[in-house]
Amino acid sequence: MRLRTSLSVALLSAVTLTGACARSDRSSSAPRESAPAPVQAAALNLQAQAPAPGVPPLAQRAMRITVDTTILVDAFDPAMQRLRTAVEEHGGYVSEARVHGGPHRSASLEARVPSAKVGAFRAVVASAGEVVADAEKAEDVTEQRADIGARLRNARAQEKRLLDLLSDRTGSLADVVAVEKQLGSVRETIEQIEAQERLLEGQIAYATVKISITTRREEPTxxxxxxxxxxxxxxxxxxxxxxxxxxxxxxxxGPTLLLLAALGGALFYTLRALVRRQQRRAAATFRPLFQAGPMHPYPPPPTGAPPAQGPQPHPTGAPPAQGPHGGGGEVGPG
CATH class of the missing domain: 1.20.5 (Single alpha-helices involved in coiled-coils or other helix-helix interfaces)
Known part of the structure; x- marks a missing residue:
């Protein structure tokens, strides 16, 4: 009975811890709401009245620092070598480097330098060339670090309680299996929180310095x-x-144009053949009402036949003169 009661309490605590971790994840990812003005004023007064002895208030904060600098150099290779040497001398390392070739070489470096030596390292970067752009960002992650620490302590305490339950073998096999299952879930949560803690501590201890290096361009005369x-x-x-x-x-x-030309030619010849066929059919079915026959010359008169009656053509080809009565003879004198 005592094991079951302890198991119930442990499971309830695990569920509560899981919900608290989820809410803490959401609260750490989302922006925190600002406290009321009286609370903020009281906190500021408390800090002003009781500062840490011999330590500035800012030094108690956990800061995540990011620096972005762009410099122009006259000689590319010596500048790159100088910057890499400076990173090693200040206890840092180069996490990423990209070099671009061409007539005007350029590069981008991403270095991790201890936060306490960022100022000295930036002075070396400024002396390596002409600084044309410079930006610095300091993000306060003190509350995030405290939140991760509290979650980790709660998870470890829950793990210890579950281990104490497993050390007592008076319960049934089903109870033991349930405790082991819950213990595995809690240990997985502990590993995740520890990974977040290591990442955050690394970001706090080492500042990220991004350097863009460009060779100076000089136009010849x-x-x-x-x-x-x-x-x-x-x-x-x-x-x-x-x-x-x-x-x-x-x-x-070209292939598309040739295909379109072939299709257009085939369509053209098809339409022309259809038009010609229609014209032939129309010509075959049309019959005119009257059709003149061929012209034949008159046959010559037979030999020995009397001369044809009627006016004879004049030898000169002129028509005979008409008489007063319409006759075709010559008009006599008087």
Whole structure:
């Protein structure tokens, strides 16, 4: 009975601890609400009245420091070597480095330097070149550190209670299995909290310094002939780029254009054949009302036949003169 009562209390405590850890996770990730003005004023007065002996109040806070600096250098390799040496001399290490080639080389370094030596290291960085941009951020994580410590102490206390229950073998096998299962869950929670604590302590102990290094660009003095040659070279390069772009465009759109041309030609010839067939059908079904026959010359008169009656054509081809009575003879005298 005592084991079951203890088991019930332990399980209730574990559930309470799990809920508290979840609420603490949400509260640590979400921004904390500010306390009322009277509470803040009282806290400030208390700190002002009872400061730590011989230690500034700021030194009691846990700070997470991040520095971002951009410098211009005349010589790339000596500057890089100097910065790496300075990181090692100040007890830090380079966590990430990227170097970009080209006519004007550049690089980006991310170093972890002890927080107590950030000022001295920044002085070395400033002396390595011309500082064109500089930013520093200090984030207060004192409350977050205290919260993680409280969660870790509660989880370890819960683990100790569960271990004490397992040391008493008077309960049933089902009770023992339930306690071991809960003990595994609590130990997993302890490992997660310890990982968060190690990460936070590392961020507090070592500041993150990001350095961007760029080689200074100096434009050489060019005379008139050099400018003309450069303009001609740029013109040739632009013309070549236009030709290459045109060829690329034709190569990309050529198959599509050929397919469209083939489809258009097939459609054109099909429509023309249909139109011609329709025209032939229309011509075959059309019959005019009257159709003149072929023209034939009159047959010559037979030999020995009497001359044809009627006016004869004049030898000269002129028509005969008409008489007063409409006759075709000549008009006599008187």
């Amino acid at each position: 060019v005379g008139a002939g050099g400018r003309i040659a450069r303009a001609a070279r740029e013109g040739v390069e632009n013309a070549g780029a236009v030709v290459v772009s045109t060829v690329v465009l034709l190569a990309a759109a």
